[in-house]
Amino acid sequence: MIAFLGTGLLGGNFVRAFRRRNEDVQVWNRSPAKARALEEVGANAFDNAADAVRGAARVHITVSDDAAVDALLEQARPGLTRDSVIVDHTTTAPAATAERVRRWAERGIVFQHAPVFMGPQNALEGTGSMLASGKRAQFDALAPALRQMTGTLAYLGEDPARAASVKLMGNLFVLAMTAGLADMFALGHSLGVPAADATQIFDWFNPVAMAPARAERMRTGDLSRPTWTLAMARKDARLMIESAELHHGRLAVVPAIAAEMDRWIAAGHGGDDWMVIGKDSVS
Numbered sequence: 001m002i003a004f005l006g007t008g009l010l011g012g013n014f015v016r017a018f019r020r021r022n023e024d025v026q027v028w029n030r031s032p033a034k035a036r037a038l039e040e041v042g043a044n045a046f047d048n049a050a051d052a053v054r055g056a057a058r059v060h061i062t063v064s065d066d067a068a069v070d071a072l073l074e075q076a077r078p079g080l081t082r083d084s085v086i087v088d089h090t091t092t093a094p095a096a097t098a099e100r101v102r103r104w105a106e107r108g109i110v111f112q113h114a115p116v117f118m119g120p121q122n123a124l125e126g127t128g129s130m131l132a133s134g135k136r137a138q139f140d141a142l143a144p145a146l147r148q149m150t151g152t153l154a155y156l157g158e159d160p161a162r163a164a165s166v167k168l169m170g171n172l173f174v175l176a177m178t179a180g181l182a183d184m185f186a187l188g189h190s191l192g193v194p195a196a197d198a199t200q201i202f203d204w205f206n207p208v209a210m211a212p213a214r215a216e217r218m219r220t221g222d223l224s225r226p227t228w229t230l231a232m233a234r235k236d237a238r239l240m241i242e243s244a245e246l247h248h249g250r251l252a253v254v255p256a257i258a259a260e261m262d263r264w265i266a267a268g269h270g271g272d273d274w275m276v277i278g279k280d281s282v283s
């Protein structure tokens with residue numbers, strides 16, 4: 001039997017997927033109605049977290065943050081035994097995650113952090129990616145069950161905080177990409193290019209596909225031999241900012257990038273490849 005604590009959009013669909021595989025699932029949610037809604041697919045809903053985990057071989061968690069994880073586990077603790085295994089899919093702080101692993105190990109209970117790059121539909125279909133790190137034997141014992149929940153299960157090593165770190169790094173990229181799209185639409189609006197037309201750029205230009213090669217060159221490459229100099233990239237950033245401001249638009253991301261470019265140009269790197277602005281981050 002499985003317990004699932006936190007049955008919002010993601011957790012609720014994980015539960016539905018478990019039920020499709022005929023797993024017995026006991027559920028709890030801070031808003032009880034969300035847990036009870038899963039009774040229609042055969043889950044057993046509880047108003048008390050300790051009751052929900054009682055008798056479960058695995059306890060899965062998907063809540064909001066570190067404070068919510070810790071508070072919930074303390075509520076559930078009376079129902080846990082030394083045979084219980086906790087699998088937390090919440091995006092949490094790396095240091096707090098490592099401390100949580102240590103604390104529960106001292107209590108004799110396995111705690112496995114397994115954050116995901118998955119949306120609700122991925123949870124229902126068993127697609128997307130799940131990360132895990134920590135003791136290898138612990139991961140190996142859980143891997144068969146976790147693989148059923150996702151398309152890709154990645155083990156990242158013995159460091160119990162590594163999965164949490166990589167999840168934050170991935171989410172940072174998504175945030176930066178989305179903010180960049182917002183700036184692109186803002187510039188287009190200022191220049192009279194409708195959003196529907198702006199998205200046509202991706203019919204012939206796919207910048208995300210360039211990301212792995214750019215990351216590898218930033219990590220290992222000789223940036224003194226540019227394909228696009230920092231000085232020229234800074235010129236383009238100036239044109240973007242000026243064009244937006246001319247029509248009362250506002251860019252959120254590009255001005256911060258321009259300021260970083262200025263710092264590197266002042267240090268004598270104007271003739272280097274513009275990716276030199278990330279050099280300190282990877283050295």
